[in-house]
Amino acid sequence: MAPLKLTPDVVSQADVTRLNRELDSLDDFFVSAKARPAGSSIAPPKLSHALEALAEENGLNLLDEKARQILADQLAAVYKEAPNFHISFAVEASPKSLERILTWMRQSIHPQLLLQVGLQPTIAAGCVLRTTNKIFDMSLRARLNSQTEYLAQLIKESVDGR
């Protein structure tokens, strides 16, 4: 079985959980549809764009119970096994920007990588990435901290009148 291809709509573990809930509700719908009396109206649950896109991306028919089960199992596996990073930005991340970052990560790091997005205004710019064991501070704050000596030298030169 090919690994599940996650779409950019699926960002975090919360999204995976939500998709799983949607699949469950879809299953429930089909179970109740089977048990319904003939001629009674039926209202299918409204599916999210993320779930539809995920199913389409992976070539799965959501009307098929087996396919739904495969998707649910794979989503559970993703939830359980996929790397889950936490990334913080100085400002609220726009969906487009987040998509680009997520795409890069899934292409470069892990195809099923999940991201938990946070907000940390004190970093000024850039981001702080917390992986399984490490924290990668790629913020402007870290840049400034690393350039303290250069900044001190500049200030000293300015004070000395050079």
Added chain:
Amino acid sequence: MNTGGLILIIGSLAAAAAAFIWLGFKIQNGTPAKAAKGRKELIADAAAEDIEHIFNDDFREELRNRGRLHFEKVINDNAVFLQQDLRNTTTQLNEYMRSEITRTLQEEFKKYEQSINDAKQLAMASIQKTVETIDQQREFLEKQIKEQSNAQEERIIARFEAEMAGIFNHYIVKAIGNQIDLSDQLDFILGELEANKQAILEDIKHGAS
């Protein structure tokens, strides 16, 4: 002594001489032994009478006056000499006193000057010592202040350097706020991610979840 007195004295002397001459003639005309004895007695009596006659009260008074005058003259002469001596002595005494006083004063002045010089030397030495002590204290204080100043400066610089990045960061955050959209930072973020890609992969590969 006036002229009358002299005439009187001369007259008296002349009368005494005439009496002696007459008496001599009279003795030559008597008996040898008796006459000689009688002459002698007569001469003695006449001499006594003449002596009494010559040295009468006036004569004695005259002699006394002369003696008094002579004595006064001697006294006056001696007084003059005495006065002169006294003047000389006084002058010498004055000179001696002056020289002695001058010498004593000079000695005292020398001593006083020496004392002043000694006191001056002592004061100078004391002032010199005080100045040296003050200089040492000043140098010590200067050194201490400089050390403290340097230490304080280093502390301030170290603190500034430690806080500088935070200050700039805070300033930048305050200045730009939310003006920089994430899309503007994407190139930077992706570049940083690319730079840390290997480390992230290593962390995923080896890290336990």
